Every structure is written in structure tokens, then in C-alpha cells.
Amino acid sequence: MGDGVRDRAEEIRHLPQEEALQAIRDLGRDKNTEAALVLRELEETVPLPLRKEVRRSLFRLRVAGVSIPEARPKPAADGPTRAFMSWVDGEGNRLLVVLHDRPSGGARLAKILVGDDGLHEPFLTECSPRQLERIIHSWEESNTHLVEVPVPYAQKLVAERLSRRVPDDADEKTMLDMVVRALGAPPQEVAHPVYEVLHPLAIKWDPGLPEACPQLFAEPEMAGWYLRGEDLQKWVQELRNLRNTPLVLDEATVRARLAELERSALGELFPADALPDWRRRLEDMAYYFYKRGAEQKARLAAAAALSFDSDNPRNSPFFSALLRRSLEAVMQEEKRGEESRIIVPGVTGDARSG
Numbered sequence: 001m002g003d004g005v006r007d008r009a010e011e012i013r014h015l016p017q018e019e020a021l022q023a024i025r026d027l028g029r030d031k032n033t034e035a036a037l038v039l040r041e042l043e044e045t046v047p048l049p050l051r052k053e054v055r056r057s058l059f060r061l062r063v064a065g066v067s068i069p070e071a072r073p074k075p076a077a078d079g080p081t082r083a084f085m086s087w088v089d090g091e092g093n094r095l096l097v098v099l100h101d102r103p104s105g106g107a108r109l110a111k112i113l114v115g116d117d118g119l120h121e122p123f124l125t126e127c128s129p130r131q132l133e134r135i136i137h138s139w140e141e142s143n144t145h146l147v148e149v150p151v152p153y154a155q156k157l158v159a160e161r162l163s164r165r166v167p168d169d170a171d172e173k174t175m176l177d178m179v180v181r182a183l184g185a186p187p188q189e190v191a192h193p194v195y196e197v198l199h200p201l202a203i204k205w206d207p208g209l210p211e212a213c214p215q216l217f218a219e220p221e222m223a224g225w226y227l228r229g230e231d232l233q234k235w236v237q238e239l240r241n242l243r244n245t246p247l248v249l250d251e252a253t254v255r256a257r258l259a260e261l262e263r264s265a266l267g268e269l270f271p272a273d274a275l276p277d278w279r280r281r282l283e284d285m286a287y288y289f290y291k292r293g294a295e296q297k298a299r300l301a302a303a304a305a306l307s308f309d310s311d312n313p314r315n316s317p318f319f320s321a322l323l324r325r326s327l328e329a330v331m332q333e334e335k336r337g338e339e340s341r342i343i344v345p346g347v348t349g350d351a352r353s354g
Helices: 003-013 017-030 033-043 048-063 129-141 151-164 170-183 200-204 209-218 229-243 251-269 272-291 295-309 317-340 349-353
Strands: 082-085 094-101 107-115 118-127 147-149
Touching: 003 017, 003 033, 017 033, 017 048, 033 048, 048 129, 082 151, 082 272, 094 151, 094 170, 107 129, 107 151, 107 170, 118 129, 118 151, 118 170, 147 151, 147 272, 151 170, 200 295, 209 295, 209 317, 229 251, 229 317, 251 317, 272 295, 295 317
Parallel strands: none
Antiparallel strands: 082 094, 082 147, 094 107, 107 118
């Protein structure tokens, strides 16, 4: 199958659903073999509502006399056939969904929340074709955007986190065991899929990317990325002391003290054993953005992840921006709490409310 066919199929996969549906319908009217090849390429890799339209378009081409290539052989039924991942939230959690597609059109569906601290909310069920369609539709309605990831990577992600948390609840532990068995073991070597679509050297050699990485916090998927308030209290107090010092300090001295405070905070808040999890969060976000068709955002997230290859990854502009926005958020929250406790003498509650 030529690169042009794969490129066209990949382009349609990245379109919003309504536009993708229209593109698939247009292929069904093209009445040529290349259109049929693109449709075959899409057939097993798009969500169920699009897959139905793909099959209708293939039928139209067959009726029009176009030679339809043979369908790809289906994977063995005893292992996962597709895997999907959400974005990573501010707590380091991403939703992982793995399907064992059935010849009937239904699937066994395994769902689990994968966090830095382990695995949560395991769930396993059998779905009829109609139930599976309803589930996928509910994800779309709730903006639970999922992107397809290679099955071996999904298996690796779960296997890595398995030992980090043992559920106390017996029912949850049983369900977790069932989900892990359904997913199966990953191959020995599994590279992160983002480096199959974005070349790491091309990212590293782009000098503008590191300084632009903090722009990611403006994206809805990463707007909730903050450090935990309870971990910041010491540094909030130091920052407050520096800002409220009675000493008259020149601007250069203030900048130097702020830089020293930041270096110390970064060293304590990002210990060496936590850095691999932060790198994984950013690599997963890079792949998520890429699969959503936002390549520049993917490059920014990959650049932040690759900053771990430097002599001191805590020098990354991304981590500095994360620390600053987290400190400011805690200080603003404390300020709002203090203002809400202010009582104005001689003014009653009713008067204030009026």
C-alpha cells in the first residue's frame, strides 16, 4: 500500500467526526481503486460510527464496479486489538481503555486509570456492538477525548504501575487482576510511540522550543497542571518573606534571591526518583497532542520531556514555569481566604449582603 494512501487515511483520522464522515462519503463517490484502498486502510482504525460509513462507502464502490481489495486479516481473538488513552491530568492520571474486538462487532472492554501512584478504578465488561457504540458516543459527549495508542505501549504502562499500589478492597483487587490478565504482558522492549512520529533529534535541535514550552499551560488539557499546595508551603513562606522584607534591596539582588529560591525549590520538589514519571507525563501528552492533530503542541511537550536528557533537567523553562504558577496559585488562594475572613466593624451581615 502506497504512502499516499496511508497519508490520506491518516489525514481523515485527524479530522473532527463530521468532517471525517463527509470525507469518507466523498471517497465512496470517487469510483476508483485508490479510494477503495484508503477506505480499507480506515476500516479497522476509526471509531465505530465512522467505520459504519466506511463500510457503506465500500459497498457503494463495489456496486459501481470498483475492485475492492481484500480486508486485512483480523488479529487473534485472544489478545487486545486496540488501545486508547486520554490526556494526562494535573494529578498525573490518564484513562486507558483496551478492547478485544470480537468477530460479531462487539468487544471485551477493559478500562483503568493509570497514575504515578499506581492503578485505580479497574473495570472489565463484555459489550455488544450496540453497547460499544453507546459507550464510545458517551465518551465523545463528555469530552473524554481518547487517542489510539499501540497495544504494547498500553500493556507496558499498566505493567510498570502494577506494583505501586495494592488495593485494600477485595472486589477492586479481583477486578484489577482480571483487567491485568485481559491486557496481557508487554513485549520486552517497548519504545514510547511519540518518538516514532516525532524525531527526538529534530526536537532537540530546534532552539525555540524549550523557552516556548510554558505555553502548554494555556491548553485546556494542561491548565490543571499544578504542584500540590501541601508541598509548597515552605516555599510560599520563603517567597512571602522575600517580598515583604523591610530591607531595601536593589533589583539585581531581588532577582538573585528569587533565582536561588527557585533552584532550591526545584531541587527539593523534583527529586531524581520522580523525574521519570514527569518525563512520561510529558511524552504521553506529546503523543496525545500529535494524535489530535496538534503537532506544534506535541513538539512543545516532547521538548519539555527531552529536557531530562540535559545535565540538570530542573533547569528546564517548563519546570520553572510550573513552579511559579503553582506558587502564585497557592498565594492567591490564601489571599482570597484571608479576605473572606475580614469583618468590617459596625456593619451587619445583612447590610453587607445588601
